[in-house]
Amino acid sequence: MTKLGSFLAAISFALALLVGAASTIRAQQPKAAAKDLQSAPTEKNAAQIELLETKYRFESNGDSRKEVHARVRINNELGARQFARLNFDFNRGFQSVEIPLVRVTHASGGTADILPSAIADRPNTAVADYPAYHDVRVKSVRILGLQPDDLLEYRVVTVTTHHPLAPDFWLDHTFDRTGVVSEEIFTLDLPGKTHSTTSMDPEHAPDAVYTGVPYSNYSASESNGVARSLYTWTVGPSRKLPARDDDAVSAPDVAVTSFNSWRSVVTRLAVILQDASAADRAPAESALHSFAPEPGSPATAMRAAYDFVSQKIATLDLPPETTVFRRRPVQEILDSRYGTLQEKCFLLALMGELAGVKSEVVLTVPPGEPHHFARPSVLGRPFVVTQLDKNVIALDPNLEVAPFAAIPPEFRGKNVLSLAKPHGGEPADTAWSRLPATSPLQAFQKVNIEATLSADGNLKAKARYIMRGDNELLLRVAFHKTEKDKWKDVAQMLALSDGFRGQIVQVTASDPYATKDPFTVEYEILQPKFVDWLKKTVRIPAILPLAGLPDAPAAAESEAKRPIELGTPLAIDLEATIELPAGAIAQAPIGTSVMRDYATFTSKYSVQANTLHASRSLRFIASELPASRAMDFTAFLHAVQADQTQLFTVQGSAAH
DSSP: OOTTHHHHHHHHHHHHHHHOSTTOOOOOOTTTTHHHHOOOTTSOOSEEEEEEEEEEEEOTTSOEEEEEEEEEEEOSHHHHHHTSEEEEEEETTTEEEEEEEEEEEOTTSOEEEOOGGGEEEEEOGGGTTOGGGTTEEEEEEEOOSOOTTOEEEEEEEEEEOSOTTTTOOEEEEOOOOSSOBSOEEEEEEEESOOEEESOOOGGGOSSEEEESSOOSEEEEEEETTEEEEEEEEEEBTTBOOOOOOTTSOOOOSEEEEOOOOHHHHHHHHHHHHTOOOHHHHHHHHHHHHHHOOSOOOHHHHHHHHHHHHHHHSEEEOOOHHHHTSOOOOHHHHHHHTEEEHHHHHHHHHHHHHHTTOOEEEEEEOOTTGGGSOOOGGGOOOEEEEEEETTEEEEEOGGGSSOOTTOOOGGGTTOEEEEOOOGGGSSOOSOOEEEOOSSOSSOOEEEEEEEEEEOTTSOEEEEEEEEEESHHHHHHHHHHHHSOGGGHHHHHHHHHHHTTOOSEEEEEEEOOTTOTTSOEEEEEEEEETTSSOTTSSEEEEEOOOOOOOOOOOOOHHHHHTTOOEEOOSOEEEEEEEEEEOOTTOEEEOOOOOEEEOSSEEEEEEEEEETTEEEEEEEEEEOOSEEOGGGHHHHHHHHHHHHHHHTOEEEEEGGGGO
């Protein structure tokens, strides 16, 4: 566990639970839902996909046709509910979806074909409030009367024409390994004469197909002087897939691209996400002058631009493949007051340039991707990288409430592909870089607890958090994305992650948009029967959050001489006062002090009349340690953990 591990996990879970994942759009095909369909390993799957057949055909102009044929055996009521509605996402601007067959063969006998009236075509719920993107749609089929042991069969055809990056095309495919799909057939029909390769080195593209799983059949043909290549993979009981390490970043089983280099990818995307026309620059400059009218410094104008794009332009979180990196004109973005992740980063980079600050849009890529086929499918979240006061910083305007220069910790130090062109010319041959590995924010967490123990043993506590850094960012997003009437649920997860039990009765938080100041959260929690005063002696913990600690280095890590990761430097100060019933007699534990050059820890405990006082201070100074100091670091952790278990001793009989 990292210093923030349990905290991040708890709040992330709360945010996912309360907010949901409506912004994530995926085509709901059986393969995509494989994990959802899978039950415990010893149980039958809720539904078994007996056959999943997918055929792709690409044309030299970038058009394509995808046909999916599936046969699904419904095994129980859960499977019947999961397949009661089939959803298929598409973009009406360059795609069409047809569903020529949906048939149910009942176990009791007879078949039923689903009528066209059961098929609906509507904007995806993620874009319901964003009219400019109503072309992002979902075609759904409602299937009534589905029962266990029924067989569902359907065909879906998706045709793509004139997509924004045509004539280029690309594809990644990975076969199902969950056991939900009994037999999978995948066919790839490509223009031209291609060859297969088991290497993803870009020198093999674009006239090669990466085959991490060897194909079953291959044929070449020629008609009217036009050559084509046909690959087929059949995976099933007679042909098992090679094992994969789920913990590692794995290449797809099949990949194809028409891009001959990453430079060609940058050339295409820079026109959309980096280069600005005069028609885009004029409204951006006008907007910049409206909220940063004084000449000021470029840094001041950049901060103002960041606040504007982050907070005044709502974020529409669409995966890039949904729009194929489409970007609307700047004036339209400003008028609508919303934008996709790519649009907001483009607007911020443009305003930065207009303010006199060198700014560029970058896109994250998985580790090792510079050596893989050049294809947009591996490009992820966009950021803006800029240089202020000789420091390179990354900006994320899409969280809406992130402080300036704060990005989610999971992205720090990650590989990115830059879309900037040096001196206005062609993209550089090497456009790879990394996001800053450290945060420029001075991270701290201060928690103050004021608690009262009543004569009947009930605990009432008020907690006040003041945060800067990664925890702050996560909490800002959680409270920003959650309706106010559900803030208690977020506070409850925060309390649980810090080791507190009980019921949240009241919660307040500072304005998530006030990013120049640390974020504060206050809540009141009640826990009945916290202590049993009928006992002669009771032991009471210091009612303080348990500061998350890094894991002790494993023996294997020490032998490999890998550095010990301590995470972002962080200062944690915890204080608590606990009022006991009148007449209580208490004894405090002895404090602890451990000093190292990489971290320090001190604790103090005292009793004054019927009031208990406790404080702990933890400082992580370095972000990593050499492996040679593993034993010393383990001893430091043990000292902190031992102190966190210390208890006050209270004579319960005197509390009556």
